[in-house]
Amino acid sequence: MSEARFQPGDRVRVRKADVPGHLRTPWYIRGHEGEVERICGFFANPEELAYNRHGLPKRALYRVRFQQRKVWPDYDGPAGDTIDVEIYEHWLDKA
């Protein structure tokens, strides 16, 4: 298990990838920039587990916070509204 690449407060961008398989990164959040809210820990990669592989090495999982108005251009709530999504490290780049 390696160290987490990002720390709470870091700006990150979700990879805008379209790859086949069992993914835990929702489509709507790909390509968006947010801020690491916390490191959830290290988990076997669910994209591998889904195909009966061991999913190792474990991957860092983060909760990343996004501004709703940036995620949905027509969002009609206040500017402070946010959405937290759990994202694995291999889906994140430094923003």
Added chain:
Amino acid sequence: MCTHHHHDHDHDHDHVHPTRPELDGPLTYHQRLEIAVRELLIEKGIVTADEVRRAIEAMDARTPAQGARIVAHAWADPAYKKKLIEEPREAVLELGVDPGVTKLVVVENTDKIHNLVVCTLCSCYPRSILGLPPDWYKSRAYRSRAVREPRKVMSEFGLEIPDDVGVRVHDSTADMRCLVLPKRPKGTEGWSEEKLASIVTRDTMIGVAEARIP
């Protein structure tokens, strides 16, 4: 399960009651698969039929009352509330609730923040704490709209969040399970934990309702 229409009232049977649709239609692929795997596991002596039954019974015994007890204790004891947010697993174990493999995240509603939980990818839910999720939680409508227009969705549940309160949606997409710690209503000072727990409903712990005095 028996789905026959039972009459527990007296009247003449000169009219037809609509009956609920039978639930024992042809088995789906995954139902057949489950039965096959279960029977093999039992045949090979890996699990017993009674163990399978007990596991189902234990899952069905989990209800939102467990979560209500946890929330009520957090309301009554600020040190416990802090622990529940910082070390949720240890905190719920302390109350005799086994979170199982669930990695719990507890998010607190305040005067400035209201939290709402959804799983857009499937139906991730803190089952080990609250039991099985309501059907609407698993519906496509809730899953797609709770992230996109959470205030509208909550207003359809009868909950209006003022503009000066931020709405924080939590999409449980991976390994964590979210539990909302609702706000303790004013006027509940001095209440026993049992009485406090009685106003903590399932929906308040998902975020589509606020705890209030009935």
